[in-house]
Amino acid sequence: MKVLPLLLALIFLNGSWAQIAYRPIPETDATWIQAEFLYGGFHEHETVTSAVYTLGDTLINGQAYIRFGSHGTRDWIDGYGSQNQTSGGGPIPYETGCFRQDTIQKKVYLWNNTSQSDELLYDFGSLVIGQPYPETTTNLNYPNLMVLAQDSVQLIDGNYYKRWGLGTDSSDSAYVSVIEGVGGTSGFNTPIHPVFEQESHLLCHKVGTQHIYEDWQTSIIPPEYSEDCSKTLSLEPQTALSLVVFPNPGSTFVSVQSTEAIEYLEIYNLNGQSLFSLENLNNSNTLNLDLNNLEQGIYLLKVVMSNGDTITQSIQLMQ
Structure with a gap:
């Protein structure tokens, strides 16, 4: 006798589910x-x-x-x-x-x-x-x-x-x-x-x-x-920040752009292991990174500016 109430409950659930537009x-x-x-x-x-x-x-x-x-x-x-x-x-x-x-x-x-x-x-x-x-x-x-x-x-x-x-x-x-x-x-x-x-x-x-x-x-x-x-305005757009990474999520190539000259760049995995670095960049403001050797996942990008500022940003790579 317990089967019938269970069956009716399932029919009701499916019916109510179907009624939701x-x-x-x-x-x-x-x-x-x-x-x-x-x-x-x-x-x-x-x-x-x-x-x-x-x-x-x-x-x-x-x-x-x-x-x-x-x-x-x-x-x-x-x-x-x-x-x-x-x-x-x-x-x-x-x-x-x-x-x-x-x-x-x-x-x-x-x-x-x-x-x-x-x-x-x-x-x-x-x-x-x-x-x-x-x-x-x-x-x-x-x-x-x-x-x-x-x-x-x-x-x-x-x-x-x-x-x-x-x-x-x-x-x-x-x-x-x-x-x-x-x-x-x-x-x-x-x-x-x-x-x-x-x-x-x-x-x-x-x-x-x-x-x-x-x-x-x-x-x-x-x-x-x-x-x-x-209170979403407690997170106002940060137009003064000098670093932009695009696209993010990205795939093979990622562009890093800054209004401040970039002195050093490094990419870590989420275990803190350094996987990729660039230095002596000749005060470049734009870097195009080929990350083809990295697998899909989340990484941490560390950028040191010529003025000494350091910015760390997470980036996501898709296949």
Whole structure:
């Protein structure tokens, strides 16, 4: 007799799931605030907090895209979650990007300015429990990252959204989710890090003044950042910062540009091992780096300016 109630519950769940209309990613006046906690070696960690926000539409090759901006702040800290032991850091330069949506296929694409082509950011239309999560720009663990669960969740605006839980082992609970109409709980465009030393989180999401999602991770937020989704202006664009790395995420070639002459450059992996360095750069302001020998993943770029300033920035390489 227990089978019938269970069957009816499953029918009800599937029916309610099917009744939720597709929710595209918002394209107007939308903001995501996200954070990463990265292991930098030598018992130091880096917190990176950034705001991503839509800027209006544009045309690329006759196709409509949504422009977005991003800026933020970073801190080096000694010991996991010890924000009071800041050992350096600074603002993240202002960057822009573009995305477009295929609402029929329920896919979201990022424009890669280097390859002049689209890259898959989200695929809400083909998520199946027990199957690998699609090979998106944020999926660093493909094909091991699996779709483990699906349900609907009521968010702050009172509406229900479809949600999929992701993980690497069906015997474990999902450690990250993607929510239709919001993005990943790992962040809008931040990598989904494997569960070891690195983390990424969506802290909040809003459209206009309407808050949609909040999940403040106090252990990875820099001390000067306010836990308030309405105060995105606490991260004003840092136009005075002299370093820009583009594209980021990138693939084989990455350009480093600075208004200050660059004296020294070095790239580390997340274990603190030096992999690449350049010096005696003849006061160059622009460097084009061939990183073909580095594998896909997250790296730390250290740049020393001729005036003595040092800037450390995380870069992501895609295949």
